[in-house]
Amino acid sequence: MTAPPPLDEFARIARFFAPLALPEALGLLDDVALIAGPPGEQYVLKTDAIVEGVHFLPDDPADQVAQKLLRVNLSDLAGKGAVPVGYLLTTSLPRERDEAWLERFAQGLAADQRTFGIALLGGDSVATTGPVTLSVAAVGRVRAGQTVLRRGAQPGDAVFVTGTLGDGALGLKTLRGELPQLTADERAFLADRYRLPQPRLGLGQRLVGTAHAMMDISDGLVADLGHICEVSGVGATVEAARLPLSPAARAAIAGDPGLRMAALVAGDDYELLFAAPPAAEAVLMTIARDLGVPVTRIGRIEAGQGVRVLDEKGAALPIAGAGYRHF
């Protein structure tokens, strides 16, 4: 007799935690909850944690760690079209992290609070013998009934992404000393993309009323589009040749064609992924230009289920190990 295979992160959530959830938690399928706010408003609630050695490196500057922590949560609010309100912060720090580290950490929070219009609501600090673990519970607000969930994708919709894909994962590689063939500028660009995601708050807010389904990409494009498809009861096709790549990512892929998979399966990009009617494309491109954030159509929503990726010849591209899973 062999033991059954361990459940992955999503199966664990479905089995153990979904039965515990309020209706406001949307079956834990949307990664955010909505509760009633002041008249005409709802609050969006979201929590995301980052762990030293997984989401950031032990020698990353403390201010950038703080910024990444806030931004991964702000990115979730962006993915719902929400306006940031405030956040609760939990820090689990080894005793060796001294006041200089904490001071720089607070400076990073202060800088991003100004940039993104959010502020601290409270928190807790505990000591740990393990790696630094940082958790934020973010509160945003949306007009009542106007948030964009994951569940609204419809056959015939086009699939769009913001920014460029794969940079975060390639940035982590450069920080680990890989990709030595890149120029210093290319390496710096990619490292910055890993360390400092750009939450697309303004764009997310402008997509309310236009996008049928939306989320931020944190598990990788294929995995996250899979989440949208699953809860929307649809399938999707992505054309790999359309994926938006930065010049630095193109340079990395030129040196190692296998790295093109980063744009499909790697997390840590924190760009927005959304489904909208093809007729909205002109409006979307105007919004993108207004805000200076690239928006690219990469595929379509179809009847059926699952995500197919086609190469430039239209052949199905096998996708292995899609999405970062903690377990």
Add this chain to the structure above:
Amino acid sequence: MTAPPPLDEFARIARFFAPLALPEALGLLDDVALIAGPPGEQYVLKTDAIVEGVHFLPDDPADQVAQKLLRVNLSDLAGKGAVPVGYLLTTSLPRERDEAWLERFAQGLAADQRTFGIALLGGDSVATTGPVTLSVAAVGRVRAGQTVLRRGAQPGDAVFVTGTLGDGALGLKTLRGELPQLTADERAFLADRYRLPQPRLGLGQRLVGTAHAMMDISDGLVADLGHICEVSGVGATVEAARLPLSPAARAAIAGDPGLRMAALVAGDDYELLFAAPPAAEAVLMTIARDLGVPVTRIGRIEAGQGVRVLDEKGAALPIAGAGYRHF
């Protein structure tokens, strides 16, 4: 030249985090934040984390760990007179924690959700190489402007506590194999008090409009009464002989008189501490009887600052090391 002494937890919060806080965070002095809710209501937001080896023991049953996690947060809501709404959960688990552990953890959450009328709103799960770290961000609701803060204590108020004090710390000692002179029943009672705090939600809600200042005791009586005094701009005197002790705690103290300090300085009791006019005592005792929760008057609020503890002869009792501090 010697290095300056490290800042303690509260000095760190004041120096690094208070400048980052929204007005709704009440200067981070109240351990909760208040944001506008539906008409006539406000939400109380609070986050508390627990760490294996600090707040619970590695071999504590997973269901009781889950219950302690929820209850320390519910106790904070109780301390504001709030009604529980929901919670966000972040789990940082070593990969060795298997599904049996997680299943029992979820069973503990489910049991307490039923008991206390709260449910899951969302969460995040990450893997760690360190100890189990669990964080909850709890949401409660209060009638707008009707929450009881720490800052309202007035000279002339009486100081009250619920339940009995010191049991949590003595329970931890029994779990570590100390206090062998106690009976098995006494040991079980104290261990249960450590593992399963009783959030005084019903009582807290009934104190709205009567208590001038309130909080739950998690850092120890003297430290927490000190927090109330500091933000209220008052002092307080506690009569040690009035502290409510359980029969098991009395038995422990009979064997080692030094253990009486547990009721004054140890955390982990999660009882309510509040200041109210002496004239309200009869009403308070009626509420206590209605709910079956003991309420004991232990001292008074005075002009001045700081907390004095008097022994049975009226002499000042020196208090060392008041309050659990993580740093």
